[in-house]
Amino acid sequence: MAAVEMPVEKWTGKVHEVRLGGEGRKSIVVGGETTLPFLHFEGSIPNRIAVAVEVQDQEPSDWATSLVSAWGDVLRDPGAWAKKAAEFGADIIVLRLRSAHPEERNTGAAEAKAAVDKVLSAVDLPVIVLGPEVAEKDNEVLVAASEVARGSRVALGNCMEKNYRTIAATAIADGHVVIAKTPIEINLAKQLNILISDIGVPVDAILMDPTTGALGYGLEYSYSMMERLHLAALQGDAMTAMPMVCTVGEEAWRQKEARVAEGVPASWGDHEQRSLLWEEFTAISLINSGADIVVLRHPKAVEVVKATIDRLMSQV
Amino acid sequence: MALTGIEIYKLLPKTNCKECGFPTCLAFAMKVAAKAVEISLCPDLSEEAKQALEAAARPPIRLVTIGAGERKVEVGNEVVMFRHEKTFYHPPGLMFRVNDTAAPEEIAKLVEEVASYSVERVGMQLELDGFAIDNKSGDAAAFANCAELVESKTDLPLVLMSSDPACMSAALEKVATGKPLLYAANKDNSDKMVELALKYGCPLAVYASDGLSELAELTEKVSEGGVEDIVIDPGARDFAQSLTTLTQLRRLALRKSFRPLGYPIITFPGEAAASAEEEALLAGQQIAKYAGIIVLDRFSPSVAYPLLTLRLNIYIDPQKPIQMTPGVYQIGAPKETSPLCVTTNFSLTYFSVAGELESSAWASWLLVCDTEGLSVLTSWAAGKFDAEKIAKSVKEFDVAKNISHRSLVLLGKVAVLRGELEEELPDWKIMVGPLEAMDIGGYLKQHWTA
């Protein structure tokens, strides 16, 4: 019998490459794939999938106890927290300006600047800064963050339908990257990428967050939407070809399976392992559907997910 | 691959004899292609045409059954590469390996734990699927005894793992009625394994790790030998290798209609893993990326639960969210003074809330509004869940007839609806509950007074 001929798809498109960091700080490039996740025989995957670690600008009051004990005292200081995250192997630090949320402390520009400055001086890793996801507050604190971080090429998020203009303008002015976030819908994602490009952000300065559903809580929607976005990119649609960021830790650790140790069915098993697996399963599933950056919370998950990425990146 | 009208026409006698009830063979062919009539209406089909039509009707990946009885596992017959293209149909069987070198008590314990494992999610009981008995000892009697022991403890399907036909035969003498999967025929033992598969009517796994050409050659040999129910093992073990090889196999079957590899695939994630977590994650990848049977080496509930949840997520039909019928549901045995809560009819949302009410022991009434199967914020953002909809549901399902009070607990995520809802339902007291269902017990304890 003749040798089996491997089916190879001919893709015409490519995920855009986006660089973060640089100028005295470590830089990282994400994206650039010309094939589906980890199909090395068919195209190139020039950049490793990145693992980012989430740091907040105030001590989280609602985090699961296992997360709190994994980090310890550093939770009170974003600089120390970022440093420890770097030690645990983070490729990127994600600073969430949570205190700016109107239902938290409703802090403003000054506090945002201070927090960003702390993180930038504590580590030399590339940084992503996220607002509290309330349109007006995001504008306020991200503009401030943008200024402090000038020269460090950070990513600012999130640009949403309502507030992309201000954030995009600030990013252009200060040479940063933006994150476009839409709720699990391919047309909305594409539309927002077009709007952001139209006001002058180059395609190598846009990341997109298609919205993450955790394992058991909408994962399948994110999974399929990301496969569709990635396929569209490979088929040549430049406006769906932005590298994807997934807020895995935030979603996974919100769920009962991760948070609650007692009063749950015995069939849920050991809480420690289950909660970690909840985050890791969400991460690996989304990496296999096209994620370029996963944002994690637990140090052990960082270790396991990084090791898995290494194995997926190895050519066979 | 389905044939076109023209392709079918070419296979017909082309005499236009009208026996089929159509004026011409071509007209008939078109109807057959549209699946409006059966090809058997033509009395003059040649043998060759019949075979060609039958071959074309065969699914590109064969559906293979493992086990007998209620808990048998059916795998294969997938039709798409990506779940959004249609859906994935046959969830992979999750089996656990039992070594025939282990002590009988240890084996009995594992079998008991796996077979009785069950976890509830969205109103479904999720369960594990079977056991793979591994002839680690190389000894026929030990293997047969182990198989017999496992079978005496469970009705779940079995995989018999031995490359020695004599050992396989010994085990089959004990457990063949359960139609286990025989693992595996390889290039050295395939004649004997085929013989056994035929003798006992069991499906047969085919193993070749030195390339897909060798694997295809071997499956052809096995199928020529008369065994049709084949499961393949290309020997790919680690993350990247498994992803690459299983993707190639799925593409060959679907895109190239390549019959010799159009079979479900068996994987062994534990063989490339140094820890339970690694094994679980690789198994998770294989659930999404194309495995049919997954044999795991380490069992624990904290691994089984996320794996089963992932399998449910990936294999759910993307076109239809699982929904509840709208109406008033009773949680426990509510009385007329019990709390009334409102939620949406997305089953995940409903079961999160119902589950919390149950476990916090609040007998209550749960009003489920028709949001077309969407979750709370999704349906709210889509304009399918608002004060008007809730008020309408309160009236439509005559919620008031069951209860003596007029208090309604609104879900925290749509607290903004409170004002409007008070206008829509002037006789009612609207209470704003917590954001997450898991806090509802505590909330009711603090605030419920009827």
Ligand code: B12
């Ligand atoms: C999966 C998902 C989808 C799926 C739909 C899944 C489904 N069947 O509902 C899809 C992809 C189709 C989708 C579509 C859209 N989505 Co959507 N989606 C999500 C996602 C990722 C998860 C939702 C989910 O399943 N949650 C799990 C369930 C169990 O949660 P829940 O219903 O809220 O229930 C919990 C609580 O509310 C509470 N609870 C429930 N009932 C009750 C009752 C009482 C009494 C109490 C006390 C508590 C309580 O307990 C539950 C468990 O804790 C979220 C983002 C996220 N990560 O959460 C966005 C999200 C909900 N979607 C959003 C949007 C905007 C949309 C779209 C409108 C976008 C668009 N313009 O097309 C569409 C609309 C769909 C349509 N057909 O028109 C937004 C809503 C924004 C907002 N705040 O208003 C979100 C928040 C994303 C975002 N950040 O922008 N979405």
Ligand code: SF4
């Ligand atoms: S019965 Fe067969 S041969 Fe006769 S017209 Fe119909 S298809 Fe043609």
